[in-house]
Amino acid sequence: MKLKALMIGALMSLPFPALADGPSVMEIITFDAQPGASADAVTAALGPIEAKMGQYGTLIARSVAEGPAGQWTMVNYWTDRDAMNRINEEALTWPEFGALPGVANLETLQMQQIDVSTTIGLGD
Amino acid sequence: MTYSSVAAFAAAITFSLSVAPVPVFADGSPTTTSQAEWIAITEATHRRVVEMRFDDAPADILPTLLTRVDLYDNTIAEVRFDHSQSVTPGEMGVGSRRICVFTDGRILVEPLLVYDPPRAYAYTVDAEASTMSLPVSEIVLHYEFRDEGNGAHLTVNAFYDPAIPGTGVVIEPVLTGTLRRTFQTATEVFGGAYVGDARP
Numbered sequence: 260m261k262l263k264a265l266m267i268g269a270l271m272s273l274p275f276p277a278l279a280d281g282p283s284v285m286e287i288i289t290f291d292a293q294p295g296a297s298a299d300a301v302t303a304a305l306g307p308i309e310a311k312m313g314q315y316g317t318l319i320a321r322s323v324a325e326g327p328a329g330q331w332t333m334v335n336y337w338t339d340r341d342a343m344n345r346i347n348e349e350a351l352t353w354p355e356f357g358a359l360p361g362v363a364n365l366e367t368l369q370m371q372q373i374d375v376s377t378t379i380g381l382g383d
Numbered sequence: 384m385t386y387s388s389v390a391a392f393a394a395a396i397t398f399s400l401s402v403a404p405v406p407v408f409a410d411g412s413p414t415t416t417s418q419a420e421w422i423a424i425t426e427a428t429h430r431r432v433v434e435m436r437f438d439d440a441p442a443d444i445l446p447t448l449l450t451r452v453d454l455y456d457n458t459i460a461e462v463r464f465d466h467s468q469s470v471t472p473g474e475m476g477v478g479s480r481r482i483c484v485f486t487d488g489r490i491l492v493e494p495l496l497v498y499d500p501p502r503a504y505a506y507t508v509d510a511e512a513s514t515m516s517l518p519v520s521e522i523v524l525h526y527e528f529r530d531e532g533n534g535a536h537l538t539v540n541a542f543y544d545p546a547i548p549g550t551g552v553v554i555e556p557v558l559t560g561t562l563r564r565t566f567q568t569a570t571e572v573f574g575g576a577y578v579g580d581a582r583p
Contacts, residue, residue, distance in 0.1 A: 340487055351518040351554055352547040365556035366563065372487070
């Protein structure tokens with residue numbers, strides 16, 4: 260998919276001790292923005308979620324991008340699948356998610372997880 | 384049917400209505416058979432209804448949907464059954480446990496609450512026995528099939544309660560989208576058409 264030039268926090272490396280370990284899972288999340296929701300509004304709603312996810316030391320890197328038709332794509336790199344599953348299961352119950360339904364159509368939310376053994380360009 | 388047998392039949396109906404409690408919702412409205420069935424199996428307060436039709440008759444599509452989830456949900460690698468707790472041990476029945484094994488190895492254990500082929504089945508999730516966690520405190524999916532002569536109409540009622548009060552605003556659209564995509568895929572795989580979904 261050709262993404263619009265707007266890239267939010269392009270492959271932002273997160274400063275955690277876990278960085279010593281490379282990622283073992285890449286997660287791709289897509290959703291459509293609510294009609295009329297601006298890019299600024301979407302990124303503002305995603306910010307607190309990303310901050311919370313970063314507290315666990317298992318999210319190595321993350322990128323967020325807006326597509327040409329209001330579809331958003333996030334790519335997360337996790338240290339391991341168990342940590343990713345645990346955080347994803349908890350995340351839907353976080354208060355930080357509260358602002359997201361106003362700007363993101365969560366009925367379109369889809370997630371795919373892919374095992375990775377080698378990554379390039381994650382700052383390692 | 385003779386007059387006397389009609390009268391006896393009417394009397395029997397009258398008698399049964401007079402002694403058997405008529406299932407009603409909390410607001411006093413009467414229920415259908417399946418609604419009474421729901422009340423018996425769940426107290427969950429959130430509901431989503433999904434409607435679709437299949438080219439196959441209920442007797443054919445019901446066992447396929449129940450046993451081959453792996454064919455219409457690509458996150459599931461394998462489906463097993465444990466009939467040891469079935470009301471008919473060793474055979475599919477209420478109490479049988481469907482075990483969905485996901486591609487990452489996690490499992491979801493789903494005890495059957497209703498098994499009445501080719502009309503209906505329903506299941507919940509045994510959270511303690513599952514290694515996949517759902518953000519709900521209770522979930523029941525009730526499938527009801529109607530024979531349309533040239534296929535089956537299926538109504539799925541998904542009942543659930545968010546695990547944490549107040550998170551329904553997030554969980555409902557995520558669950559709705561998941562149900563929609565799953566059943567859209569089912570109608571594409573087995574032949575049929577997705578009709579729609581709604582919150583009643």
